[in-house]
Amino acid sequence: xxxxxxxxxxxxxxxxxxxxxxxxxxxxxxxxxxxxxxxxxxxxxxxxxxxxxxxxxxxxxxxxxxxxxxxxxxxxxxxxxxxxxxxxxxxxxxxxxxxxxxxxxxxxxxxxxxxxxxxxxxxxxxxxxxxxxxxxxxxxxxxxxxxxxxxxxxxxxxxxxxxxxxxxxxxxxxxxxxxxxxxxxxxxxxxxxxxxxxxxxxxxxxxxxxxxxxxxxxxxxxxxxxxxxxxxxxxxxxxxxxxxxxxxxxxxxxxxxxxxxxxxxxxxxxxxxxxxxxxxxxxxxxxxxxxxxxxxxxxxxxxxxxxxxxxxxxxxxxxxxxxxxxxxxxxxxxxxxxxxxxxxxxxxxxxxxxxxxxxxxxxxxxxxxxxxxxxxxxxxxxxxxxxxxxxxxxxxxxxxxxxxxxxxx
Numbered sequence: 001x002x003x004x005x006x007x008x009x010x011x012x013x014x015x016x017x018x019x020x021x022x023x024x025x026x027x028x029x030x031x032x033x034x035x036x037x038x039x040x041x042x043x044x045x046x047x048x049x050x051x052x053x054x055x056x057x058x059x060x061x062x063x064x065x066x067x068x069x070x071x072x073x074x075x076x077x078x079x080x081x082x083x084x085x086x087x088x089x090x091x092x093x094x095x096x097x098x099x100x101x102x103x104x105x106x107x108x109x110x111x112x113x114x115x116x117x118x119x120x121x122x123x124x125x126x127x128x129x130x131x132x133x134x135x136x137x138x139x140x141x142x143x144x145x146x147x148x149x150x151x152x153x154x155x156x157x158x159x160x161x162x163x164x165x166x167x168x169x170x171x172x173x174x175x176x177x178x179x180x181x182x183x184x185x186x187x188x189x190x191x192x193x194x195x196x197x198x199x200x201x202x203x204x205x206x207x208x209x210x211x212x213x214x215x216x217x218x219x220x221x222x223x224x225x226x227x228x229x230x231x232x233x234x235x236x237x238x239x240x241x242x243x244x245x246x247x248x249x250x251x252x253x254x255x256x257x258x259x260x261x262x263x264x265x266x267x268x269x270x271x272x273x274x275x276x277x278x279x280x281x282x283x284x285x286x287x288x289x290x291x292x293x294x295x296x297x298x299x300x301x302x303x304x305x306x307x308x309x310x311x312x313x314x315x316x317x318x319x320x321x322x323x324x325x326x327x328x329x330x331x332x333x334x335x336x337x338x339x340x341x342x343x344x345x346x347x348x349x350x351x352x353x354x355x356x357x358x359x360x361x362x363x364x365x366x367x368x369x370x371x372x373x374x375x376x377x378x379x380x381x382x383x384x385x386x387x388x389x390x391x392x393x394x395x396x397x398x399x400x401x402x403x404x405x406x407x408x409x
Contacts, residue, residue: 008198009210009226011120011168015073016260016301017293018122020230020269021063022237024081025049025100027274033081033238036130043131047095050085054101058276060113066270066278068117070286071293075114076122076171076267079107079160081238084131088163092155095131111164120168123160127153127183127205128174139177146182154188161195170196171213172204180206202228218255220262223305228265231255233282239271246281249288250328253379256293256300257315257326263305292378295351299324299381306390313337316390323390324350325382327374334368335382342386350381 026033028049036046067075080086086096088107097106114121129135129149138146161167170192175183185205192199201209211226221227234246247255252268259266270282293300303317303324313335314328327335340363347356347367352375359366367382374380 008200011073012200012211012226012228012265013263014301015120016265017070017072017256018074018076018120018228018265018267019063019067019070019072020124020237020267021075021077021272022081022239022269023272023276024078024087024238025053025083025085026081027239027272028052030239030241030274032236032240033083036083043133046083047131050095050100052101053097053274055097055104055106056275058102058106058109058272060110061116063110063272063278064113064117064119066283066286068119070290071297072119072268074120074122074168075110076124076169077107077110078124078126080126080129080156081124082126082128082130082174084126084129086156088159090156090159092152092159093132108164111167115165121164121166122169122171123167124171124173125157125160126174127172127178128176129153135177138182146178150182150184154184154191157188157192158195161192161199167196167199170199170201172202175204175206218258218262218264220259220264220305223263226264227262228267229255229259230267230269232269233285237269237271239273239279241273241279244281246285249285249292249378252285252289253292253296254315254326254328256289257317257324257379260300260303260317261306261315263303288378292376296379296381299326299350299383318390321386321388321390323384323386325384327380327382330374330380332372333370334366335370337365337367337392339363339392340365341391342388344384345387346385348383349375350383351376356382 022033026035029035035041064075079088084095086093088096089098089105090096098104111121132149132152134145134149138149183205185207189201189207189209192201200211202211202213203209204213211228212221214229216231218229234243236243256266270278272278299317303319306316306318314326317324344358344360344365347358348354356367356369
């Protein structure tokens with residue numbers, strides 16, 4: 001990261017929550033964005049889908065409304081996925097939205113809608129490309145094809161960085177098959193930064209850049225390293241009407257709590273249908289999460305990276321001397337916290353403000369007075385005001401013995 005990194009990263013560190021949008025020709029067959037590869041689908045047949053991609057109900061203003069109501073602060077759209085289809089009017093790649101049934105640039109109205117709502121604009125770009133045969137030929141050892149494909153890649157990225165005003169995030173994917181030197185990744189990103197000085201770039205072009213991207217799981221990066229967990233809302237990234245394996249609002253809220261405890265972000269995906277509509281179930285889940293987040297934002301945004309915490313009731317986040325406890329399992333009137341090495345000065349239910357009783361003996365803390373049934377329909381959070389920064393180690397109260405290892409903080 002360069003010397004401008006703290007300024008460039010300020011909004012990203014505060015955001016916590018963003019929307020990932022996977023939308024392309026794969027929405028038409030509804031079998032996932034990797035179907036062309038998994039099913040060995042001949043590209044000469046696959047390209048015919050473009051004629052049916054009319055985007056009749058594409059309304060990026062509505063997409064952004066859904067994102068903003070969910071409490072998301074930025075939106076990242078797949079400008080080109082592995083299939084090679086470009087959502088913009090590319091003079092370099094004829095396999096694009098203007099030459100499809102949509103007959104228009106689909107990227108420009110997206111950018112305008114995101115900016116108008118005050119959110120940050122992110123472009124996903126797949127380095128891999130099943131449409132351009134030079135990608136495969138170069139991988140198989142054809143040096144001339146490889147050079148043509150790298151020039152093609154750099155040109156398409158330049159188009160994205162020069163045609164749409166300020167872009168806040170460049171999100172690479174699928175760098176496999178080539179080395180960083182073959183991608184000319186350092187040169188590529190230098191060009192991007194020259195054109196977009198304030199941009200954030202992820203680590204998927206085999207360079208470290210600005211932030212790490214664990215996929216489908218929460219894995220905090222080393223302290224000081226920005227990171228973002230990208231996850232699907234159901235199982236697939238692209239539209240798949242047979243996939244009903246959706247995360248509940250509670251699961252999403254817990255993921256938000258977990259990323260916040262590690263000072264990271266959650267980039268949560270939706271897959272619009274072929275016409276451009278976000279599935280109703282996705283919208284309902286996001287609306288529920290947004291209502292919950294409006295009440296619990298203080299426990300998610302602006303929190304610090306959590307010191308090592310052993311817990312059995314759910315994740316925790318920290319803000320100064322305040323500890324927020326997310327109850328992933330609700331056991332009724334009393335919550336027991338073992339090993340809390342601070343005195344609790346007050347406790348209450350975050351959503352309702354209901355005051356709770358606190359009893360502490362040695363390293364055992366009991367928070368009682370909770371209702372018999374869970375007070376929050378999504379996820380209950382307790383706010384504890386402590387007499388100092390949270391400190392917690394379960395090994396300290398078991399007869400003084402180091403039964404559990406004390407890891408470095």
